[in-house]
Amino acid sequence: MAGRQITYLTDAQMITCIVQASQADKVVKAAQDVGAQGATITYARGTGVRERMGLLGVAIDEQKEMIRIIVSQEQADRVFEAMYLAGDLDKPGMGIMFMNDLDRIATYIPDEVLNDAKQTKPTRKASSKSKTTKKAGAKK
Amino acid sequence: MITEIGAFLHKGTGSKLLAELEGDKRILGIYVEAGRTEDLFAFREFGSASENDIVTILAEAKNADAIFKLISEKADLTEPQSGLVYQMPLHKRAS
Amino acid sequence: MLRYSSVLRSNALRHREISYNQLTPKPDADNPEALKPQKLKLGVRRVMEILMPYSGVRVFEQMRAVVPLAIYLVLFQLIILRQPIDSILLLVGGLTAVIVGLALFMEGLNVGLMPFGTLIGDKLPRKASMPVMLIIIAMLGVGVTFAEPAIGALQAFGASVDVARAPYLYEILNNWTMPLVLLVGAGVGAAAVLGTLRFVYGWSLKPMIYAAVLPTLALTLVVYANPDLRAILGLAWDCGAVTTGPVTVPLVLSLGIGIANSAGKGDSSLSGFGVVTLASLFPILAVLGLSLFVSTQMSAEEIVVAAAAASANVSDAPVGLWEQSPLQEIALGVRAIAPLVLFLMFVLFVVLREGLANKLFTGYGLVLSIVGMCVFNVGLTYGLGAIGAQTGTVLPAAFMAIDLSAVSPIYSAMLGLTLVILFAWFMGFGATLAEPALNALGLTVQNLTNGAFKKSMLMYSVAIGVACGIALGIAKILFEIDLATLLIPLYLFALLLTFFSTEEFVNVAWDSAGVTTGPVTVPLVLAMGLGLGNAVGAVEGFGILSMASIGPIIAVLSMGLIIRFRQSRGAPATTQTKGG
Numbered sequence: 001m002a003g004r005q006i007t008y009l010t011d012a013q014m015i016t017c018i019v020q021a022s023q024a025d026k027v028v029k030a031a032q033d034v035g036a037q038g039a040t041i042t043y044a045r046g047t048g049v050r051e052r053m054g055l056l057g058v059a060i061d062e063q064k065e066m067i068r069i070i071v072s073q074e075q076a077d078r079v080f081e082a083m084y085l086a087g088d089l090d091k092p093g094m095g096i097m098f099m100n101d102l103d104r105i106a107t108y109i110p111d112e113v114l115n116d117a118k119q120t121k122p123t124r125k126a127s128s129k130s131k132t133t134k135k136a137g138a139k140k
Numbered sequence: 141m142i143t144e145i146g147a148f149l150h151k152g153t154g155s156k157l158l159a160e161l162e163g164d165k166r167i168l169g170i171y172v173e174a175g176r177t178e179d180l181f182a183f184r185e186f187g188s189a190s191e192n193d194i195v196t197i198l199a200e201a202k203n204a205d206a207i208f209k210l211i212s213e214k215a216d217l218t219e220p221q222s223g224l225v226y227q228m229p230l231h232k233r234a235s
Numbered sequence: 236m237l238r239y240s241s242v243l244r245s246n247a248l249r250h251r252e253i254s255y256n257q258l259t260p261k262p263d264a265d266n267p268e269a270l271k272p273q274k275l276k277l278g279v280r281r282v283m284e285i286l287m288p289y290s291g292v293r294v295f296e297q298m299r300a301v302v303p304l305a306i307y308l309v310l311f312q313l314i315i316l317r318q319p320i321d322s323i324l325l326l327v328g329g330l331t332a333v334i335v336g337l338a339l340f341m342e343g344l345n346v347g348l349m350p351f352g353t354l355i356g357d358k359l360p361r362k363a364s365m366p367v368m369l370i371i372i373a374m375l376g377v378g379v380t381f382a383e384p385a386i387g388a389l390q391a392f393g394a395s396v397d398v399a400r401a402p403y404l405y406e407i408l409n410n411w412t413m414p415l416v417l418l419v420g421a422g423v424g425a426a427a428v429l430g431t432l433r434f435v436y437g438w439s440l441k442p443m444i445y446a447a448v449l450p451t452l453a454l455t456l457v458v459y460a461n462p463d464l465r466a467i468l469g470l471a472w473d474c475g476a477v478t479t480g481p482v483t484v485p486l487v488l489s490l491g492i493g494i495a496n497s498a499g500k501g502d503s504s505l506s507g508f509g510v511v512t513l514a515s516l517f518p519i520l521a522v523l524g525l526s527l528f529v530s531t532q533m534s535a536e537e538i539v540v541a542a543a544a545a546s547a548n549v550s551d552a553p554v555g556l557w558e559q560s561p562l563q564e565i566a567l568g569v570r571a572i573a574p575l576v577l578f579l580m581f582v583l584f585v586v587l588r589e590g591l592a593n594k595l596f597t598g599y600g601l602v603l604s605i606v607g608m609c610v611f612n613v614g615l616t617y618g619l620g621a622i623g624a625q626t627g628t629v630l631p632a633a634f635m636a637i638d639l640s641a642v643s644p645i646y647s648a649m650l651g652l653t654l655v656i657l658f659a660w661f662m663g664f665g666a667t668l669a670e671p672a673l674n675a676l677g678l679t680v681q682n683l684t685n686g687a688f689k690k691s692m693l694m695y696s697v698a699i700g701v702a703c704g705i706a707l708g709i710a711k712i713l714f715e716i717d718l719a720t721l722l723i724p725l726y727l728f729a730l731l732l733t734f735f736s737t738e739e740f741v742n743v744a745w746d747s748a749g750v751t752t753g754p755v756t757v758p759l760v761l762a763m764g765l766g767l768g769n770a771v772g773a774v775e776g777f778g779i780l781s782m783a784s785i786g787p788i789i790a791v792l793s794m795g796l797i798i799r800f801r802q803s804r805g806a807p808a809t810t811q812t813k814g815g
Contacts, residue, residue, distance in 0.1 A: 012226065014226065091284055101228070103228065105226040
């Protein structure tokens with residue numbers, strides 16, 4: 001396919017957050033309020049703390065919502081924290097979250113955003129911390 | 141070293157990809173699940189949100205480049221709001 | 236390196252880091268149990284922290300549905316109809332019972348009944364051969380019809396039919412009750428079997444809808460052409476609406492989803508649907524067929540003569556719907572659930588030789604759904620039902636003189652009629668939101684689409700549909716419009732919309748027709764229909780429920796088409812955003 005070019009974005013991280021069903025929307029909202037682009041949410045079933053609470057376990061929804069949000073390194077901690085607070089993860093049985101480094105991501109990026117962004121080194125392990133690259137498309 | 145290549149794609153693309161990549165020697169594992177997204181796609185079939193497919197592929201790091209490229213092409217990322225592909229290193233595995 | 240965001244963060248939130256290694260259990264030579272999960276010990280405060288939101292959220296959700304409806308009914312009666320409210324304390328107690336009962340029942344459905352149904356649906360195709368599976372499903376279909384309390388309500392209603400003006404309706408309701416219920420049951424059974432075949436082979440629902448609706452409409456025309464039979468139409472179409480209640484729908488849906496998961500070939504995430512709508516349509520066909528059969532057996536004159544002879548025996552009126560003791564309500568609640576659960580347990584343990592994944596939770600859920608149903612039934616009788624009956628009986632006072640109200644007619648005919656129809660619209664809207672079967676359908680749709688199709692979105696569009704349907708139904712009684720002249724064009728319109736809609740919306744829209752007419756709507760509507768029907772001297776008050784069924788089909792399909800239309804127009808404008 002000639003003429004087509006893939007733009008890789010580096011310095012990305014993925015936050016995964018697992019909460020009880022129907023809690024995801026408010027967690028995602030909190031993440032978006034501090035600059036996250038959006039989220040993909042799946043339903044999942046989880047066990048763990050639920051089974052260890054006896055009959056009280058029925059109060060913890062077996063069905064979970066699993067939120068995956070891809071963020072830039074710069075905003076990662078901010079978003080992580082906002083999600084933690086919004087999901088009340090400091091209460092028992094409310095959920096768990098974690099963060100992974102991503103090598104790179106690819107998606108459609110509007111041309112005007114691309115032109116603004118300074119190209120980082122073509123190597124995959126780009127160490128440059130160009131803010132503009134990370135913020136590619138951060139405007140909503 | 142194993143790499144995870146994941147993609148958030150339109151509903152239906154996942155199972156198609158699964159069928160196409162079946163038998164590809166470079167792929168150690170491929171999984172498809174369904175989810176929802178509110179802003180990944182321009183077209184939201186249910187008003188505020190849309191269903192989407194999440195594809196997860198496991199591959200050796202040396203094949204990661206090729207597969208990443210392949211998935212990105214299949215996902216047709218040149219169109220606005222058509223999805224997203226990511227690559228994530230995994231450090232240990234047991235199988 | 237110190238990131239800018241870390242600085243920012245340290246101001247916002249105190250945090251510390253602990254190695255996860257410190258928290259996980261370590262192997263211990265002396266204690267082989269050391270690695271096993273330990274029972275958690277929670278303090279009272281922690282337990283409350285978990286339990287408060289758990290019960291609070293669920294009760295509040297039902298309060299939001301029921302309280303506005305109750306307030307609306309009270310205000311309407313006080314301000315518009317200028318009538319005092321009888322026995323307020325009992326009403327408040329009843330309403331509380333409705334809210335608590337609904338919350339308990341929905342939670343029971345969620346934790347017990349629906350996972351139970353899905354489990355069986357999942358195992359059935361794997362463990363049982365196709366014929367065995369279909370036999371079990373057909374038995375279930377017939378069984379649920381007998382368990383459905385609303386069927387009984389229809390029969391009680393039949394006693395009020397005027398023999399001279401609707402001979403065949405009277406004959407069927409009074410002397411053919413058993414064949415009637417059997418045929419409705421058989422219709423539901425056939426629907427369940429066909430629906431199952433659809434999941435397994437992944438057929439599209441659209442052609443099945445065309446194939447079921449068109450003959451039903453044709454038969455409706457045939458019956459309509461015979462003036463003696465005409466009055467049957469309301470009964471037939473209402474029978475379809477009442478077959479699918481708060482227990483049937485969740486069970487049928489969850490079974491279907493289980494089967495579609497394990498044996499299905501369907502592409503759509505919503506391919507486990509469709510049984511409910513077929514279960515609404517087939518009984519209509521069955522009842523219409525029965526009426527044609529009866530019309531070949533005896534003439535209208537014979538029925539009138541026979542009825543006159545028998546009238547001496549039936550002079551003692553049947554027990555009023557609102558004069559029963561709470562014990563009977565509880566018995567009804569148990570009757571609606573217990574036999575079904577027992578049958579399903581028999582299938583699970585004996586036929587499939589399977590166990591339950593979590594006996595404690597499933598048991599808790601099943602008990603909760605039975606208790607919830609009983610509390611709900613009691614509350615319905617003394618709360619919502621009572622106030623609905625009060626308002627329903629004095630409603631005609633708005634536009635004509637009746638004995639009950641000293642000041643009737645309160646308004647001029649034109650204004651009064653408009654008020655009554657508006658009242659019906661809002662009552663339909665409110666009652667539908669409180670309907671447990673619709674709650675269950677919304678929840679299922681939301682789960683299957685991973686939350687993309689929001690429950691609230693479905694419930695509001697269905698409620699608007701029902702509201703319009705009920706308003707039309709009331710207009711039908713007030714102005715004596717023929718049911719067929721409303722139903723046939725509306726169903727044809729729905730078929731047209733179906734043709735243009737996506738499979739997802741077709742599945743949900745047609746199934747939502749069956750779930751709207753449950754224990755909240757039916758008594759309220761029947762009370763109102765009876766009151767108005769008697770006041771204006773209509774032949775029979777049937778037909779409102781069938782209007783309430785077609786309403787949501789059109790509403791949901793239209794919503795799907797509107798969303799698609801808007802998005803395809805609005806898409807270019809949103810290209811600025813990037814996914815992430």
